[in-house]
Amino acid sequence: MKEVNLFTYCGSSQMKEKLWRDMFIAHIFGVDMPEDIEVRRLSDSIKNGISGKEFSPALASLLILYGGGYIDDDAFIRIMPDCENYSDEIAEVEKILVEQGNDEGEDRYNGRIIQNVLMCAAYSKKFDEMQQIDIQSALALYDSSYTIISDGFVHLKDKEFLGMLLENDIDFAAVITDGKNISLEKLTKLDIQNGLDNGDFNDLKEYVERLMKGEKPSELSIKDCVLLDIKDIAYLTAVYKKPYYKDFLKYVKSENIHFDDNFAQAYEDYVHKCKMKFTIRVYPRRRKICTKFPCWFDYNVPDNKAQEVVEIDLTKVVGNEVEYADEKLTNIALDRYLRSRAMIPETVLEITHGENVYFFIMKTDKEYDRLDNDSFRKIPFDFDDIWTTISEWSRDKKIRKELVGGKPEIIVTPESEWEKIKPQDREYAKRLLEEQVQLKEEQLSKNKFMQKLCELKSNAESELKAKKAQAEEIKQKKADFKNSKNNRKDGVNNA
Numbered sequence: 001m002k003e004v005n006l007f008t009y010c011g012s013s014q015m016k017e018k019l020w021r022d023m024f025i026a027h028i029f030g031v032d033m034p035e036d037i038e039v040r041r042l043s044d045s046i047k048n049g050i051s052g053k054e055f056s057p058a059l060a061s062l063l064i065l066y067g068g069g070y071i072d073d074d075a076f077i078r079i080m081p082d083c084e085n086y087s088d089e090i091a092e093v094e095k096i097l098v099e100q101g102n103d104e105g106e107d108r109y110n111g112r113i114i115q116n117v118l119m120c121a122a123y124s125k126k127f128d129e130m131q132q133i134d135i136q137s138a139l140a141l142y143d144s145s146y147t148i149i150s151d152g153f154v155h156l157k158d159k160e161f162l163g164m165l166l167e168n169d170i171d172f173a174a175v176i177t178d179g180k181n182i183s184l185e186k187l188t189k190l191d192i193q194n195g196l197d198n199g200d201f202n203d204l205k206e207y208v209e210r211l212m213k214g215e216k217p218s219e220l221s222i223k224d225c226v227l228l229d230i231k232d233i234a235y236l237t238a239v240y241k242k243p244y245y246k247d248f249l250k251y252v253k254s255e256n257i258h259f260d261d262n263f264a265q266a267y268e269d270y271v272h273k274c275k276m277k278f279t280i281r282v283y284p285r286r287r288k289i290c291t292k293f294p295c296w297f298d299y300n301v302p303d304n305k306a307q308e309v310v311e312i313d314l315t316k317v318v319g320n321e322v323e324y325a326d327e328k329l330t331n332i333a334l335d336r337y338l339r340s341r342a343m344i345p346e347t348v349l350e351i352t353h354g355e356n357v358y359f360f361i362m363k364t365d366k367e368y369d370r371l372d373n374d375s376f377r378k379i380p381f382d383f384d385d386i387w388t389t390i391s392e393w394s395r396d397k398k399i400r401k402e403l404v405g406g407k408p409e410i411i412v413t414p415e416s417e418w419e420k421i422k423p424q425d426r427e428y429a430k431r432l433l434e435e436q437v438q439l440k441e442e443q444l445s446k447n448k449f450m451q452k453l454c455e456l457k458s459n460a461e462s463e464l465k466a467k468k469a470q471a472e473e474i475k476q477k478k479a480d481f482k483n484s485k486n487n488r489k490d491g492v493n494n495a
Helices: 015-028 044-050 057-067 073-102 111-126 135-141 159-167 189-197 204-212 230-239 245-255 263-276 326-338 373-377 383-395 415-420 423-494
Strands: 147-150 153-156 172-178 181-187 277-283 308-313 348-353 356-362 368-371 399-404 407-412
Touching: 044 073, 057 073, 073 111, 073 135, 111 135, 111 147, 111 153, 135 147, 135 230, 147 204, 153 159, 153 204, 159 189, 159 230, 159 245, 230 245, 230 263, 245 263, 263 277, 263 326, 277 326, 308 326, 326 348, 326 356, 356 373, 368 373, 383 399, 383 415, 383 423, 399 423, 407 415, 407 423
Parallel strands: none
Antiparallel strands: 147 153, 172 181, 277 308, 277 348, 348 356, 356 368, 399 407
């Protein structure tokens, strides 16, 4: 065979000559183009535009995607100049198609899907305004329940979902196309809200259907807005429409919880902690100052602690697949607590449920009424004024107890002293005064009792001491008598 200098065709690093080299190698190996496969060829304008570009594995894979019909001219032109920056994304798409080719089942990913997810991942790297995502995340966003990718950007399919995103400060933008150049113009929250208020998103479903058919709008509108926080969307979608998701998202904002891989677990923790878990504290009535309606003042006496504190978890009772109103959950928890208890009427139950606190008062041993938190906690009189005046009366000895009509009553002298207290507070002041006198008498009685105990102890000690002295005296007398007797005996013997 006559020698052929193939290096005449593939002796440089230019793209065309590198392609010649690969073609020669394939032909030498006896590998020719399969007759039953037709590939797309680059137009002369595209070939001329990339002929001077250095050949690379990323460009080779991109060309295969183009030749296989998975990306069109526009997508190729937009990705090709910086394809080395998107080598990981291109390789991931290639891997997906290799696995699909080896699968005997029906193809899951067509050219529309592959092109859109690749462009979306590439744009997320290109535009600083967008959150960066990988190919798998882009696949999850493509034609999901709430999103679609068109021309590489994520659009919304659901008006209600849009409202939820707006409440959670997700950023949107308008895509500005100027010839071959694409830029993003960030939209304000007010822009989107005005669009919602004006009904611009009412035909969002029909608009998305046109996008899915490849139809592009004739003029730009607010409906064309695209998502910038495309990574956060995946986390929000994971909890959207789940039981208590609205309350959870408010909790996320208040607690500054991040959108990350722990987001789903944060939701589970929230449901258990703030929805399924209850703390019940029991407070018996300790005084009767406020007789017209229940008041925290009659229960929250100094040093008073809850008579009982019980934790109740409803996870196994109601499950976590159905959302119940907080009121119903609270009633379920209360009923479970009261099931094995007989309560004293007028006992107050304080229920802590997440960040909320509720009060209930027992009507019977099992029946209860909900108390208004503000009304229950509000003291219906000027306590500081009353307490200052009572302390003054006590110091000046103006309080005494007398029998009036055969019954003991608390008297303040002179009667004009009552004018120091507001008329509407005098009823409460009288009961507070009676309470303080009673407490003082109880304390005095207790002191007298302690005094009597001390006296009994002292008397017992004195009596014991006297008996001990008496015993010592008798003992001494016996000893003296014995000594005297012995002395007399010794004297007789000596005589």
